[in-house]
Amino acid sequence: MFKSIKFRAALTLLIFLGALFYLTPTVVPELxxxxxxxxxxxxxxxxxxxxxxMHLVLEVQADKxxxxxxxxxxxxxxxxxxxxxxxxxxxxxxxxxxxxxxLTDPAGRDPFEKTLKxxxxxxxxxxxxxxxxxxxxxxxxxxxxxxxxxxxxxxQSLETIRNRVDQFGISEPEIIPxxxxxxxxxxxxxxxxxxxxxxxGKTALLEFKIVDEDYSLEExxxxxxxxxxxxxxxxHLDRETGRQASVPYLLKSKTLLTGDSLESAKVQISxxxxxxxxxxxxNTQGAEDFDRITGENVKKRLAIVLDGSVYSAPVIxxxxxxxxxxxxxxxxxxxxxxxxxxxxxxxxxxxxxxxEERTVGPSLGQDSITKGTWSCIIxxxxxxxxxxxxxxxxxxxxxxxxxxxxxLLLGAMVMFGxxxxxxxxxxxxxxxxxxxxxxxxxxxxxREELRTGKTARAAIEAGYxxxxxxxxxxxxxxxxxxxxxxxxxTGPVKGFAVxxxxxxxxxxxxxxFVTRIIYDYFVWNRKIATISI
Amino acid sequence: xxxxxxxxxNTQIDFVRWMKAAGAVSLAVIVIGLASIIWQGGLNYxxxxxxxxxxxxxxxxxxxxxxxxxxxxxxxxxxSIIQSYGTHEIVVRTPETRADLKGLGAKIETSLSSTYPxxxxxxxxxxxxGPKVGKxxxxxxxxxxxxxxxxxxxxxxxxxxxxxALGGIIALIHxxxxxxxxxxMMNREYDLNIVAALLTxxxxxxxxxxxxxxxxxxxxxxxxxxxLRDVINLSVNQTLSRTIxxxxxxxxxxxVLFFFGGSVIHNFALVLLIxxxxxxxxxxxxxxxxxxxxxxxxxxxxxxxx
Numbered sequence: 001m002f003k004s005i006k007f008r009a010a011l012t013l014l015i016f017l018g019a020l021f022y023l024t025p026t027v028v029p030e031l032x033x034x035x036x037x038x039x040x041x042x043x044x045x046x047x048x049x050x051x052x053x054m055h056l057v058l059e060v061q062a063d064k065x066x067x068x069x070x071x072x073x074x075x076x077x078x079x080x081x082x083x084x085x086x087x088x089x090x091x092x093x094x095x096x097x098x099x100x101x102x103l104t105d106p107a108g109r110d111p112f113e114k115t116l117k118x119x120x121x122x123x124x125x126x127x128x129x130x131x132x133x134x135x136x137x138x139x140x141x142x143x144x145x146x147x148x149x150x151x152x153x154x155x156q157s158l159e160t161i162r163n164r165v166d167q168f169g170i171s172e173p174e175i176i177p178x179x180x181x182x183x184x185x186x187x188x189x190x191x192x193x194x195x196x197x198x199x200x201g202k203t204a205l206l207e208f209k210i211v212d213e214d215y216s217l218e219e220x221x222x223x224x225x226x227x228x229x230x231x232x233x234x235x236h237l238d239r240e241t242g243r244q245a246s247v248p249y250l251l252k253s254k255t256l257l258t259g260d261s262l263e264s265a266k267v268q269i270s271x272x273x274x275x276x277x278x279x280x281x282x283n284t285q286g287a288e289d290f291d292r293i294t295g296e297n298v299k300k301r302l303a304i305v306l307d308g309s310v311y312s313a314p315v316i317x318x319x320x321x322x323x324x325x326x327x328x329x330x331x332x333x334x335x336x337x338x339x340x341x342x343x344x345x346x347x348x349x350x351x352x353x354x355x356e357e358r359t360v361g362p363s364l365g366q367d368s369i370t371k372g373t374w375s376c377i378i379x380x381x382x383x384x385x386x387x388x389x390x391x392x393x394x395x396x397x398x399x400x401x402x403x404x405x406x407x408l409l410l411g412a413m414v415m416f417g418x419x420x421x422x423x424x425x426x427x428x429x430x431x432x433x434x435x436x437x438x439x440x441x442x443x444x445x446x447r448e449e450l451r452t453g454k455t456a457r458a459a460i461e462a463g464y465x466x467x468x469x470x471x472x473x474x475x476x477x478x479x480x481x482x483x484x485x486x487x488x489x490t491g492p493v494k495g496f497a498v499x500x501x502x503x504x505x506x507x508x509x510x511x512x513f514v515t516r517i518i519y520d521y522f523v524w525n526r527k528i529a530t531i532s533i
Numbered sequence: 534x535x536x537x538x539x540x541x542x543n544t545q546i547d548f549v550r551w552m553k554a555a556g557a558v559s560l561a562v563i564v565i566g567l568a569s570i571i572w573q574g575g576l577n578y579x580x581x582x583x584x585x586x587x588x589x590x591x592x593x594x595x596x597x598x599x600x601x602x603x604x605x606x607x608x609x610x611x612x613s614i615i616q617s618y619g620t621h622e623i624v625v626r627t628p629e630t631r632a633d634l635k636g637l638g639a640k641i642e643t644s645l646s647s648t649y650p651x652x653x654x655x656x657x658x659x660x661x662x663g664p665k666v667g668k669x670x671x672x673x674x675x676x677x678x679x680x681x682x683x684x685x686x687x688x689x690x691x692x693x694x695x696x697x698a699l700g701g702i703i704a705l706i707h708x709x710x711x712x713x714x715x716x717x718m719m720n721r722e723y724d725l726n727i728v729a730a731l732l733t734x735x736x737x738x739x740x741x742x743x744x745x746x747x748x749x750x751x752x753x754x755x756x757x758x759x760x761l762r763d764v765i766n767l768s769v770n771q772t773l774s775r776t777i778x779x780x781x782x783x784x785x786x787x788x789v790l791f792f793f794g795g796s797v798i799h800n801f802a803l804v805l806l807i808x809x810x811x812x813x814x815x816x817x818x819x820x821x822x823x824x825x826x827x828x829x830x831x832x833x834x835x836x837x838x839x
Contacts, residue, residue: 049797057666059665193638193659194638194639353663354661354663355662355663355665355666356661356662356663356666357659357660357661357662358658358659358660358661359638359658359659359660360657360658361655361656361657361658363591363655363657364589364591364657364658367795368795368797368798371793371794371795371798372794372795372798374793375789375790375793375794375798378789378793379785379786379789379790382785382786382789383782383785383786386781386782386785389537390537390778391537392537422726422797422798423726423729423801425798426729426730426790426794426798426801426802427733429786429789429790430733430783430786430805432786433779433782433783433785433786433787434737434740434783436779436782437740437775437779437782437783440775440778440779440782441744441775441779444772444774444775444778447536447542448542448771451542466751469747470743470744470747470748473692473743473747474739474740474741474743474744474747475740476688477685477688477689477736477739477740477743478736478737478739478740480681480684480685480688481681481684481685481732481735481736481739482736483684484677484680484681484684485677485681485729485732487677487680488673488674488676488677488680489673489674489677489729490670490673490725491725493674493677493725493728493729493732496729496732496733497729500733500736533536
């Protein structure tokens, strides 16, 4: 069957039309309705370096998630021990993710262990020592539990960031985990990169704390911070001078409520100054808690803390039922909108670090596309002319195969959803060079065979047969290298490997299979006796 | 019938005779290159590997580098390297990653706005790579190169013979080393694009080498009584026309890329240009003689049958 010229030509035509079909959406600006509804409408996918946009690699500080869990546990432990009347003192968080405490009564050890086992299955005793008749115990989190928290922290961060980006409204974002604790984010076409970074990187941990007004703030600032208190700062904008000042607050460390209890958050415009603020609504449990907290603390000030910075600390005038509250601050409309987004999407379970950032402006991308395209055209024309000059009509056949090679390559890229990057364009230009090689090998062989006095038909057959093995071996070896590039490569290396791989496969098809059909047609059907080569 | 020919069909150049001289030349280039790398205190790593930040700015008019330097000093970027990059464009590189990387682009934009009117410049590219990522990228790039070599070794060893595989690998290590050496002597910077280019050279070089090996294998089977030395000479001569033609077309493409591909592609094309020339040279002078060298040490099964 493969001997039939008709069959081979039909197969080639089919593949060629298939490639054109996939390329149509990229080339035709406005597709007819029936096409957009039923047929593939994906354009060729351009990398960030070509279309502009932002590439970020974040590292989730998963250790911090473990630490904050430990912090919560140590607070709970204190309460539980008190309830169970086990005498202890000096509960401390110490370096290396451990909790230390002293049991003042030696008889307390057994009930302590029991409490630990029943109420804190995730904690275990690391070591203990007896100092001056008191037992000092070091606790740590169980290893697999810590690993689980880390894993969860990364998964949850991924989900949260995905939510935030979705709500921000960026088309075709790519947010994928990388390694153990990294997240890769690609935002094509984004212009306000600073804002996007703020939105993605913000931990957005919302906390409600009571301002401690029983102690003097001045004393605390001197270093005498009362037990169980902390100092946090807030920015205060003077409406008259427009100056911003950092204002300290003395707060009770205990967090009464967090952003976890939120149901929704939206931007509102306040009536008094016409300034935007963020209105939040608690879920059922959160509303109940908020109701109780405000009830217990009437006439005290409730600080609203976001990521360790006090946004406002209004006086609680009366018990607030219904679970509604406002976060005010000197927001611009954009800031308020972004804050509402991050509050709705939830807090990151752990802070994130930006490890890598690459931003490409749209004009640079366009510039690269233009220059890349021109390079392809110029290189194409030069090769076209050279091949005809050197191999005459056979050169023309090779040129035809080359043009087809380009179309198939681009079509295949659309079909597989591969991304075209700048090194990818270089890869295409190089594929042009390599595709020519296969034809050069074949033509040189045919010439050698003709020199031995063979007929045109015999020379073509021998030439193809002998050259094929060489082409196969050399291309497969390059393919092996390209596949490893794809496996280990990152960014530009990978983009390059993709085009190279597809290019090699396609060029074997066009340079060997397609050109042969043309020769066979001329020597079998047209019975030509001499080859122009 | 007359063909258009650069290399006449019965060319008989004794390539094997030049093998020692060629080896010496290659060795000299590599040694000088490596010495220059050591002299410069290692390869000139770009931010992809060393970490740091890079900002590319395009101006409407030719910018004064001094004026820009003053501007950057005000925001604490006195250690930055400012280079012009294409027409009216500059690239600013800062080695440190400790500073507040998050706002580098914005910071530069604000400070430039104080010196230049708005709209007279545009920040085209900001890249910030932390040291951790840099290490990671270096590791992955090295792994990619290493495993591609192993892969080639296995495939060629399987299709040909082990000594051919070794000859091929040595030839491509030669090409990569030569390219790295010359590129370093020109004091150019290594980034991920350059790694991609080096890997292409690996692909090209082995492609070229296989074509000649294939001919050697064919000729060795056809002329069992012929000395391997002569088989190699015959094969290199027979494929010489193809070697030159293909390299010529590839070089043509690369020269186009080098001049028209734009600033980002420029270095990429340069590496490939060096590598391709080295590749042709090594295919002819390095790869095949190595097969001959191994024949002297341990004759292969095929030739012993005679």
